[in-house]
Amino acid sequence: MNYRLSHIDALEAESIYILREVAAEFQRxxxxxxxxxxxxxxxxxxxxxxxxxxxxxxxxxxxxGHNFPELIDFRDRRAAxxxxxxxVRTVExxxxxxxxxxxxxxxxxxxxxxxxxxxxxxxxxxxxxIGGARRxxxxxxxxxxxxxxxxAFGQWDPxxxxxxxxxxxxxxxxxxxxxxxxxxxxxxxxxxWQYIDREKLEIPSIYFSHRRQVVRRDGQWxxxxxxxxxxxxxxxRELDVRVRTIGxxxxxxxxxxxxxxxxxxxxxxxxxxxTERGSRAxxxxxxxxxxxxxxxxxx
Amino acid sequence: MFTHALNEKSELLRFSxxxxxxxxxxxLIGRLLYDTKLIFEDTLEALQRxxxxxxxxxxxxxxxxxxxxxxxxxxxxIDVAYRYFATPNRKFIVADTPGHIQYTRNxxxxxxxxxxxxxxxxxxxxxxEQTRRHAYIAxxxxxxxxxxxxxxxxxxxxxxxxxxxxxxxxxxxxxxxxIRDIAFIPVSALLGDNIVEHSxxxxxxxxxxxxxxxxxxxxxxxxxxxxxxxPVQYVxxxxxxxxxxxxxxxxxxxxxxFKVGDAVKALPSGKTSRIVAIHTYxxxxxxxxxxxxxxxxxxxxxxxxxxxxxxxxxxxxxxxxDFEARICWMSEEALMPNRKYAIRHTTRMTxxxxxxxxxxxxxGTLLPQRPAPQLALNDIGRIALKTMVPxxxxxxxxxxxxxxxxxxxxxxxATVAAGMxxxxxxxxxxxxxxxxxx
Numbered sequence: 001m002n003y004r005l006s007h008i009d010a011l012e013a014e015s016i017y018i019l020r021e022v023a024a025e026f027q028r029x030x031x032x033x034x035x036x037x038x039x040x041x042x043x044x045x046x047x048x049x050x051x052x053x054x055x056x057x058x059x060x061x062x063x064x065g066h067n068f069p070e071l072i073d074f075r076d077r078r079a080a081x082x083x084x085x086x087x088v089r090t091v092e093x094x095x096x097x098x099x100x101x102x103x104x105x106x107x108x109x110x111x112x113x114x115x116x117x118x119x120x121x122x123x124x125x126x127x128x129x130i131g132g133a134r135r136x137x138x139x140x141x142x143x144x145x146x147x148x149x150x151x152a153f154g155q156w157d158p159x160x161x162x163x164x165x166x167x168x169x170x171x172x173x174x175x176x177x178x179x180x181x182x183x184x185x186x187x188x189x190x191x192x193w194q195y196i197d198r199e200k201l202e203i204p205s206i207y208f209s210h211r212r213q214v215v216r217r218d219g220q221w222x223x224x225x226x227x228x229x230x231x232x233x234x235x236x237r238e239l240d241v242r243v244r245t246i247g248x249x250x251x252x253x254x255x256x257x258x259x260x261x262x263x264x265x266x267x268x269x270x271x272x273x274x275t276e277r278g279s280r281a282x283x284x285x286x287x288x289x290x291x292x293x294x295x296x297x298x299x
Numbered sequence: 300m301f302t303h304a305l306n307e308k309s310e311l312l313r314f315s316x317x318x319x320x321x322x323x324x325x326x327l328i329g330r331l332l333y334d335t336k337l338i339f340e341d342t343l344e345a346l347q348r349x350x351x352x353x354x355x356x357x358x359x360x361x362x363x364x365x366x367x368x369x370x371x372x373x374x375x376x377i378d379v380a381y382r383y384f385a386t387p388n389r390k391f392i393v394a395d396t397p398g399h400i401q402y403t404r405n406x407x408x409x410x411x412x413x414x415x416x417x418x419x420x421x422x423x424x425x426x427x428e429q430t431r432r433h434a435y436i437a438x439x440x441x442x443x444x445x446x447x448x449x450x451x452x453x454x455x456x457x458x459x460x461x462x463x464x465x466x467x468x469x470x471x472x473x474x475x476x477x478i479r480d481i482a483f484i485p486v487s488a489l490l491g492d493n494i495v496e497h498s499x500x501x502x503x504x505x506x507x508x509x510x511x512x513x514x515x516x517x518x519x520x521x522x523x524x525x526x527x528x529x530p531v532q533y534v535x536x537x538x539x540x541x542x543x544x545x546x547x548x549x550x551x552x553x554x555x556x557f558k559v560g561d562a563v564k565a566l567p568s569g570k571t572s573r574i575v576a577i578h579t580y581x582x583x584x585x586x587x588x589x590x591x592x593x594x595x596x597x598x599x600x601x602x603x604x605x606x607x608x609x610x611x612x613x614x615x616x617x618x619x620x621d622f623e624a625r626i627c628w629m630s631e632e633a634l635m636p637n638r639k640y641a642i643r644h645t646t647r648m649t650x651x652x653x654x655x656x657x658x659x660x661x662x663g664t665l666l667p668q669r670p671a672p673q674l675a676l677n678d679i680g681r682i683a684l685k686t687m688v689p690x691x692x693x694x695x696x697x698x699x700x701x702x703x704x705x706x707x708x709x710x711x712x713a714t715v716a717a718g719m720x721x722x723x724x725x726x727x728x729x730x731x732x733x734x735x736x737x
Contacts, residue, residue: 003522003524003556003588004310004519005311005590005591006308006309006310007309007310007311007389007390009591010311010590011311012592013551013590013591013592014551014590014592016551016592017532017550017551017592020532020533020549020550020592021532023533024532024533024605024646047580048579048580048581048592049549049592050535051535051580052535052537052539052541052542052545052547053535053536053537053538053539053542053545053547054537135381135383136382136383139380142380142381142382143378143379143380143381158378159378161378162713162714163404163405163407163408163629163714163717164408165407165408165411165703165705165714165717166411166412166699166700166703166705166717167412167551167700168643168644168703168704168705169643170643170705170707170712170714172641172707172712173712174712185381186381186383186392188383188385188390190385191390
């Protein structure tokens with residue numbers, strides 16, 4: 001008998017432990033499920049943590065309304081397969097209610113997810129929101145704790161984080177505050193794909209190579225949709241592309257790729273020269289744009 | 300040179316780095332990431348942009364790790380940052396801990412789960428108080444492997460004499476530490492000497508460069524497989540006709556191996572039963588070991604809940620409300636005796652009172668100071684505690700997970716201390732055990 005775990009098994013054991021901590025320590029947790037690859041792994045980890053029982057929390061999607069249609073189909077199907085409750089709150093609705101305010105000329109709705117999420121947390125009195133963020137995604141995330149406290153305004157204070165020592169998480173909160181928990185903190189993009197491969201998890205088709213109309217903008221291929229207006233000089237091309245990360249369709253760049261299997265994707269990432277967030281226009285605005293959004297209460 | 304690890308059987312190695320201000324820690328990690336080709340083009344582009352803005356001209360490798368706005372503005376590192384890289388056989392999790400403000404607190408945060416710690420020493424400065432402090436903390440945390448990187452060798456002419464003198468200084472004081480394995484590597488993080496490739500500037504150094512050392516250091520014996528310990532974390536109860544009697548005691552094994560058929564004792568109640576199945580989502584397994592997350596099913600329906608511990612009847616931890624511990628104090632407000640705190644130990648949360656501060660450790664003399672009226676921020680000291688309900692614990696030196704705890708201020712909810720439980724004295728009551736350095 002070999003008493004050693006592979007790195008994927010060790011990461012899995014840690015993530016299951018974190019999910020069970022949330023279930024044990026919070027009254028009203030929720031798991032944020034977007035249908036993206038990270039949250040797909042989270043659902044499998046939740047199955048591993050709690051089956052044969054049902055999940056001790058509902059799933060929730062903050063829907064920008066600017067979606068790849070494939071993603072929404074997938075999201076609903078996966079929640080139904082699992083027999084778990086799915087809550088959807090939309091940016092559209094939050095704008096109508098005056099909770100979220102688009103600034104003139106702002107086409108992406110990623111920023112508007114923040115007030116929508118905070119309103120949903122308040123509506124359901126959630127005390128902990130489980131997210132799929134990873135520390136390898138971005139520099140501000142690299143410094144965030146696994147259990148990350150948000151004040152009454154949903155804000156993250158990077159200078160005043162609780163030390164996380166051993167596996168002893170301090171999950172105590174005061175009324176009005178809530179916690180964000182990130183079970184995939186120590187996973188990398190490649191770990192996620194290796195896990196999808198090992199667990200044979202279904203993923204939305206847009207992660208695989210497909211023929212799509214795209215337009216070149218700010219150094220990346222943006223998908224053509226109703227939400228994109230061509231600027232002078234831009235022309236529509238039809239290419240074999242796939243997405244590496246999924247956000248608001250108006251700012252999610254596609255990469256040219258022939259990858260049609262998870263194995264192909266793993267090989268592609270292993271050789272990749274650009275980080276996955278490099279295909280997100282919203283992160284490119286400034287050196288600290290993720291930090292700024294996190295401070296305001298972004299995932 | 301290296302692509303990412305593609306080997307699913309690769310092992311995980313967690314290491315922490317610490318050093319004083321300006322000894323090149325961020326540069327060292329930047330160098331490891333850069334040389335293992337894990338810096339991507341868009342990250343490099345962003346770095347080049349920021350180098351242009353700050354007028355530094357060339358890329359500053361330290362900027363790869365200094366992520367927050369205040370850090371870039373002040374050129375310092377505020378908080379523990381985690382980095383990831385991989386070689387074909389190992390995946391590495393790096394906890395990069397800053398060396399200036401809050402260093403003790405940050406170092407403990409970063410190093411508490413580490414298999415290995417890298418301490419940087421500036422070749423021009425040699426062993427300084429900060430070096431001793433870091434080594435002491437690594438020893439206190441029982442990190443099995445230590446690597447002393449003597450950095451900036453380029454600034455001392457790659458001198459073997461300088462390297463040897465620093466190594467001897469360090470070894471002299473390290474005889475008083477509890478670290479099994481110490482390696483010394485002369486490096487230049489800035490130039491890449493002895494990071495990935497063997498340095499041509501230091502042919503006198505016969506050992507492995509840093510990355511090869513990290514890849515090859517043997518960590519198989521780091522896990523405790525001898526004393527079975529299972530803190531119950533959560534009880535899985537399906538409330539479903541198909542699983543009417545299912546009661547899965549869920550948790551992560553904190554020590555040893557549990558097998559189907561094993562007799563187990565539940566603590567603190569002392570009731571015994573037998574493991575009838577070890578449930579995982581992927582099907583039942585015959586045995587499970589540290590650090591797997593599983594569900595244990597018992598033959599008897601004992602009253603067991605979160606905070607209890609399952610052990611083997613012939614291998615018991617201590618069970619009690621009174622013990623002594625070494626703690627690191629992490630709050631601006633000093634610790635005074637007789638204060639009450641919430642205490643989190645394994646999966647148990649209860650309350651405790653600090654009965655006495657026994658001593659405060661002096662990093663200058665490396666000796667405990669008595670009396671110690673209080674412990675201030677970043678102080679390390681020994682205290683006597685009394686808990687409201689009994690805890691099931693092992694001395695920290697035997698098990699990092701059943702021997703550790705945190706204290707929480709109940710008014711602010713801040714984590715104010717990290718604690719390591721000491722072996723209770725076996726001698727005649729009234730005689731104080733000799734205090735050893737760690």
